[in-house]
Amino acid sequence: MxxxxxxxxxxxxxxxxxxxxxxxxxxxxxxxxxxxxxxxxxxxxxxxxxxxxxxxxxxxxxxxxxxxxxxxxxxxxxxxxxxxxxxxxxxxxxxxxxxxxxxxxxxxxxxxxxxxxxxxxxxxxxxxxxxxxxxxxxxxxxxxxxxxxxxxxxxxxxxxxxxxxxxxxYSPHRQKLYELLRAGEIGTITSVDFHWYLDTSHGADYFRRWHGRKEFGGTLLVHKSTHHFDLLNWWLDSDPEEVFAYGSLEFYGKNGPFRSKTCRGCPHASKCDFHWDITRNEHLTKLYVENEQYDGYYRDGCVFREEIDIYDKMAVQIKYKNNVQVSYSLTTYSPYEGYRIAFNGTKGRLEAWIKESQPWDE
Ligand SMILES: NC(=O)c1ccc[n+]([C@@H]2O[C@H](COP(=O)([O-])OP(=O)(O)OC[C@H]3O[C@@H](n4cnc5c(N)ncnc54)[C@H](O)[C@@H]3O)[C@@H](O)[C@H]2O)c1
The missing domain is CATH 3.40.50.720 (NAD(P)-binding Rossmann-like Domain)
Structure with missing residues (x-):
């Protein structure tokens, strides 16, 4: 959008x-x-x-x-x-x-x-x-x-x-939610429960890259949640009036049991659940690995690097101008990826549980 x-x-x-x-x-x-x-x-x-x-x-x-x-x-x-x-x-x-x-x-x-x-x-x-x-x-x-x-x-x-x-x-199910809300199916919306789960594959990937530093991506509350906040503004057809948030880093970064600079050459590779071999992807190798000499950027940074300073769990309370109250959270080490959302209204409740991906095959 x-x-x-x-x-x-x-x-x-x-x-x-x-x-x-x-x-x-x-x-x-x-x-x-x-x-x-x-x-x-x-x-x-x-x-x-x-x-x-x-x-x-x-x-x-x-x-x-x-x-x-x-x-x-x-x-x-x-x-x-x-x-x-x-x-x-x-x-x-x-x-x-x-x-x-x-x-x-x-x-x-x-x-x-x-x-x-x-x-x-x-x-x-x-x-x-x-x-x-x-x-x-x-x-x-x-x-x-x-x-x-x-x-x-x-x-x-x-x-x-x-x-x-x-x-x-743009996704069809998010557009459908919009249509149902605008059609007044649940009356006036009063509050929203919105919880987004990033898994240990895609979610972990943010911690390998520049996104792991506040100074580059503004934390995932900006880099990632910007999508979710945009959806909320659109679904609710209003703007936030009051916002406060909590965030903490308790899983990635300094919390890991061991660390290295990159996955390539890591002495802990055989026992690390997050070990990832970028060289198995030709496009990413040509894009990043073969050009490290120009800027020193490593696309396969260790998810347990000490320098990581973003949050890996986040919770936000929002009060919108139209009086809708939102409870939002973002988790980055969930076993599967997706979101749960519920809109509470004066005539009912609209819920969705969208599972987008998981690190294992069905
Ligand atoms: N809409 C989405 O779902 C989505 C998905 C992925 C990325 N993005 C956004 O796309 C943008 C790029 O992300 P990416 O994943 O391609 O990252 P990336 O690291 O692959 O690419 C960023 C590029 O910008 C260059 N760069 C950084 N600082 C620069 C500077 N000061 N001057 C010139 N070049 C500079 C880097 O060398 C790199 O080639 C980000 O803003 C990201 O938030 C959006």
């Missing part, structure tokens, strides 16, 4: 809901195309952040879906090797830039796509807006309130648009 910070949620829902029968939403690139004002020309895209997300969802998939309407004019990343591999992966023939400033100046894109690490989004969003282009940024928009303010100021000053992408709203 995408929302624009220039459009109210109600306006956006009215617009997208009436336009789309089977789905509520426009792809962010389609949304950018809808405000593209150069008839007969392809929309010029440039992307900063040629990691796993950028290359597949914003690179390869966008080229496949919109090849007649868009063209990539530049790619930028601080890791030269990853950027070169990305160009081949995407099958494009555009110039590469270590400096996003230079890319923006030389290629003058219509839209800048930002798919870098979360804590750096604001830097590129602000640069793009102030250089006069619309920007599409991966979630989360950014990681703290100072950066939020810088982005909103740049949007106001430039008159350009930022589209932040929230793909969780």
């Amino acid at each position: 995408n929302t624009t910070s220039k459009q109210s949620r109600r306006d956006f829902i009215a617009l997208s809901g009436s336009a789309l029968a089977g789905s509520f939403f426009l792809h962010p690139v389609a949304q950018a195309l809808s405000i593209f004002d150069k008839p007969g020309q392809k929309m010029k895209l440039a992307m900063v952040g040629t990691g796993v997300r950028g290359l597949a969802m914003w690179g390869r998939d966008v080229i496949r879906a919109y090849k007649d309407q868009v063209e990539f004019v530049g790619l930028s990343d601080k890791n030269e090797g990853r950027m070169k591999y990305g160009k081949t992966f995407m099958g494009v023939d555009c110039p590469l830039f270590l400096s996003a400033d230079q890319m923006i100046k030389e290629t003058k894109p219509d839209v800048l796509i930002v798919t870098t690490m979360d804590s750096t989004h604001h830097e590129f969003i602000v640069k793009g807006l102030l250089a006069g282009m619309n920007v599409i940024s991966e979630k989360p928009m950014t990681t703290d309130e100072v950066k939020v303010k810088a982005i909103l100021d740049a949007e106001r000053k430039s008159g350009k648009k930022l589209i932040v992408t929230f793909n969780y709203r």
